[in-house]
Amino acid sequence: MTTLLHIDASVRAVKNDNPAHDSISKNIAKRFIDSFAQHQAIDEYIYRDVGVNPPPFITQDWIGAVFTPDDKKTTEQKQILALSDLLIAEIAGADIIVISSPMYNYGMPAQLKAWFDLIVRINKTFDFDLARGDFPLQPLLGGKTLIVITSSGEFGFEQGGIREHMSHLVPHLRTLSKYLGVSTIHEIASEYQEFADTRHQQSLENAYSRAKELALHLSYVAA
Numbered sequence: 001m002t003t004l005l006h007i008d009a010s011v012r013a014v015k016n017d018n019p020a021h022d023s024i025s026k027n028i029a030k031r032f033i034d035s036f037a038q039h040q041a042i043d044e045y046i047y048r049d050v051g052v053n054p055p056p057f058i059t060q061d062w063i064g065a066v067f068t069p070d071d072k073k074t075t076e077q078k079q080i081l082a083l084s085d086l087l088i089a090e091i092a093g094a095d096i097i098v099i100s101s102p103m104y105n106y107g108m109p110a111q112l113k114a115w116f117d118l119i120v121r122i123n124k125t126f127d128f129d130l131a132r133g134d135f136p137l138q139p140l141l142g143g144k145t146l147i148v149i150t151s152s153g154e155f156g157f158e159q160g161g162i163r164e165h166m167s168h169l170v171p172h173l174r175t176l177s178k179y180l181g182v183s184t185i186h187e188i189a190s191e192y193q194e195f196a197d198t199r200h201q202q203s204l205e206n207a208y209s210r211a212k213e214l215a216l217h218l219s220y221v222a223a
């Protein structure tokens with residue numbers, strides 16, 4: 001039994017009239033999903049394209065609703081939290097989570113951050129206890145596998161790379177992953193898109209191969 005939650009975050013579509021405009025991150029994620037599905041039945045597949053259909057930003061009323069005890073919440077507050085409740089339920093039920101994301105301004109798109117702001121929520125995905133000292137937050141979910149698929153125009157964002165100090169996409173996703181209940185992370189990155197040279201071609205091919213290999217590996221693990 002595998003429940004797979006797939007979040008895409010690029011504002012670009014998978015397919016466009018001009019293929020040069022196709023989202024790289026979405027297409028690598030598609031390769032992973034298609035390859036996984038060839039080897040392992042996916043019992044439930046949940047898909048959200050937050051790039052094309054962005055979730056709303058949180059508001060002061062949203063925070064007020066979050067911190068109101070359940071038995072005191074008004075009907076309006078419950079409505080304010082309805083989408084957050086749904087998104088959290090999708091995460092809670094997932095065994096495997098795939099997040100594909102472009103790098104925008106050295107980090108994640110605002111649309112993906114908006115999704116995280118809705119799901120990192122007290123007493124839902126973490127609890128808070130000052131008795132824990134300097135680290136009072138504790139994640140509540142666990143046991144999930146996350147596949148992070150990224151695409152960037154520049155390169156060298158990996159550990160030891162020439163732009164490691166400018167790398168705020170994957171490190172941020174790693175930090176947040178514990179609130180998704182992630183115990184294992186796999187990362188696939190395509191780089192050099194803006195250079196449009198053989199390095200980009202090679203990076204892209206490596207990413208597609210890795211997506212296929214990882215799908216095969218994880219389909220055996222899930223079997």
Ligand SMILES: Cc1cc2nc3c(=O)[nH]c(=O)nc-3n(C[C@H](O)[C@H](O)[C@H](O)COP(=O)(O)O)c2cc1C
Nearest residue numbers: 010012023024025102103104105106151152153154
């Ligand atoms: C608004 C915007 C900001 C970007 N910022 C960066 C950046 O900071 N660093 C980088 O390496 N590439 C940057 N890029 C290039 C994208 O990361 C690259 O085009 C990537 O392939 C986009 O993902 P996608 O193909 O899935 O849409 C940016 C692109 C856009 C449109």
